[in-house]
Amino acid sequence: MTVKENFELAKKAYEKWDIDIDHVFAQLKQVPISIHCWQGDDIGGFEVNQSELSGGIEVTGDYPGKATTPEELRQDIEKALSLIPGKHRINLHAIYAETDGIAVERDELEPKHFEKWVQWAKKNGLGLDFNPTLFSHEKASSGLTLSHPDKEIRQFWIDHCIASRKIGEYFGKELGTPCLTNIWIPDGYKDTPSDRLTPRRRLKESLDEIYTVKLDEKFNIDAVESKVFGIGSESYVVGSHEFYYGYALKNDKLCLLDTGHYHPTEMVSNKISSMLLYSEKLALHVSRPVRWDSDHVVTLDDELKELALEIVRNDALNRVIIGLDFFDASINRVAAWTIGTRNMIKALMLGMLMPNEHLKQLQEDGNFTERLALLEEFKTYPFGAIWDYYCETMGVPERENWLNDVKQYEKEVLSHRE
Numbered sequence: 001m002t003v004k005e006n007f008e009l010a011k012k013a014y015e016k017w018d019i020d021i022d023h024v025f026a027q028l029k030q031v032p033i034s035i036h037c038w039q040g041d042d043i044g045g046f047e048v049n050q051s052e053l054s055g056g057i058e059v060t061g062d063y064p065g066k067a068t069t070p071e072e073l074r075q076d077i078e079k080a081l082s083l084i085p086g087k088h089r090i091n092l093h094a095i096y097a098e099t100d101g102i103a104v105e106r107d108e109l110e111p112k113h114f115e116k117w118v119q120w121a122k123k124n125g126l127g128l129d130f131n132p133t134l135f136s137h138e139k140a141s142s143g144l145t146l147s148h149p150d151k152e153i154r155q156f157w158i159d160h161c162i163a164s165r166k167i168g169e170y171f172g173k174e175l176g177t178p179c180l181t182n183i184w185i186p187d188g189y190k191d192t193p194s195d196r197l198t199p200r201r202r203l204k205e206s207l208d209e210i211y212t213v214k215l216d217e218k219f220n221i222d223a224v225e226s227k228v229f230g231i232g233s234e235s236y237v238v239g240s241h242e243f244y245y246g247y248a249l250k251n252d253k254l255c256l257l258d259t260g261h262y263h264p265t266e267m268v269s270n271k272i273s274s275m276l277l278y279s280e281k282l283a284l285h286v287s288r289p290v291r292w293d294s295d296h297v298v299t300l301d302d303e304l305k306e307l308a309l310e311i312v313r314n315d316a317l318n319r320v321i322i323g324l325d326f327f328d329a330s331i332n333r334v335a336a337w338t339i340g341t342r343n344m345i346k347a348l349m350l351g352m353l354m355p356n357e358h359l360k361q362l363q364e365d366g367n368f369t370e371r372l373a374l375l376e377e378f379k380t381y382p383f384g385a386i387w388d389y390y391c392e393t394m395g396v397p398e399r400e401n402w403l404n405d406v407k408q409y410e411k412e413v414l415s416h417r418e
């Protein structure tokens with residue numbers, strides 16, 4: 001049977017539940033995933049005076065072929081994009097600036113240092129998102145940045161964040177789609193703090209200063225990302241969930257929820273419906289924590305499916321900005337992007353292939369038997385045939401066929417890198 005024939009049979013099974021596959025395809029095509037560039041080079045970046053990775057995050061593995069220049073990184077992203085259905089976005093960090101071999105301090109970064117990224121994004125029809133980089137730097141070596149007791153250090157990072165937001169604005173203006181500029185800081189303490197309030201007050205004041213520079217939301221959207229702990233900040237993180245949720249609500253910023261930044265049994269899928277009652281928009285870093293915020297490649301696991309289902313059934317595809325955040329250096333990096341991003345899209349499709357209104361009604365009616373029965377039966381509906389056909393119509397390889405492209409790319413390109 002061909003992919004199309006399989007699809008036609010599967011389609012009938014979903015149509016019995018009034019699920020319109022054409023509508024599912026049309027809707028799914030419209031959802032951009034913000035793909036993080038840093039999977040391709042183990043969060044190294046291209047600074048002239050590069051520092052070791054810091055901030056309590058870790059990349060492990062030594063798979064050969066990582067990108068070591070912006071050209072290589074862009075080439076690898078293009079390869080991954082050719083294997084992922086849909087039109088997406090690329091998420092950059094400030095350390096990916098291109099400064100022609102001249103050392104430019106982070107507080108002095110300007111749009112011109114990202115011109116090549118913008119030209120490339122235009123050529124490939126991509127939107128860009130951005131993040132100031134408040135780690136891997138001597139001024140972050142104490143583990144404190146925007147909450148640092150030293151005003152000079154704080155000011156350096158405040159200026160870096162302002163510079164970053166202006167770069168975000170430039171992306172938005174040039175590309176005709178607003179850039180999400182997300183602030184994440186590593187600040188925290190290894191051991192029990194004797195004062196939790198003072199650093200948080202300083203972080204609040206730093207953010208206030210960063211956001212006194214008003215930018216048009218048509219071009220730049222601001223987000224803040226919380227965390228529960230990191231390596232070296234096990235006992236206390238200044239920018240906790242409560243801190244940023246409060247800040248975002250009061251100051252009209254977006255809360256960014258990284259799925260690796262909560263306690264192991266605390267699920268982001270269960271937060272979205274509550275937060276959407278109070279915020280017009282939210283942002284996500286979809287990741288996969290294994291025992292800690294390990295940033296494993298996203299798999300099609302229960303939490304990913306539940307997360308996507310929450311977005312779909314709450315009609316929030318335009319309110320939840322979906323970004324990815326994982327980095328695995330133990331496998332082919334182009335494959336890592338391809339697997340993780342395809343899984344995110346698969347999860348959204350699965351959410352769309354559910355009789356969501358009917359299931360909601362069953363719950364309203366107190367019909368929990370049927371609710372459970374259908375939720376379980378839909379797990380074995382012929383989703384794979386629908387996905388394969390979607391890939392075919394979107395011009396990307398179906399099933400594991402994309403792996404051949406990655407193997408060939410590894411042979412022809414990656415294996416020749418130092």
Ligand SMILES: C[C@H](O)[C@H](O)[C@@H](O)C(=O)CO
Binds near residue numbers: 057184225285325
């Ligand atoms: C590169 C980082 O993952 C990123 O800036 C931040 O989003 C994070 O999740 C830190 O744990």
Ligand SMILES: [Mn+2]
Binds near residue numbers: 225
């Ligand atoms: Mn993150």
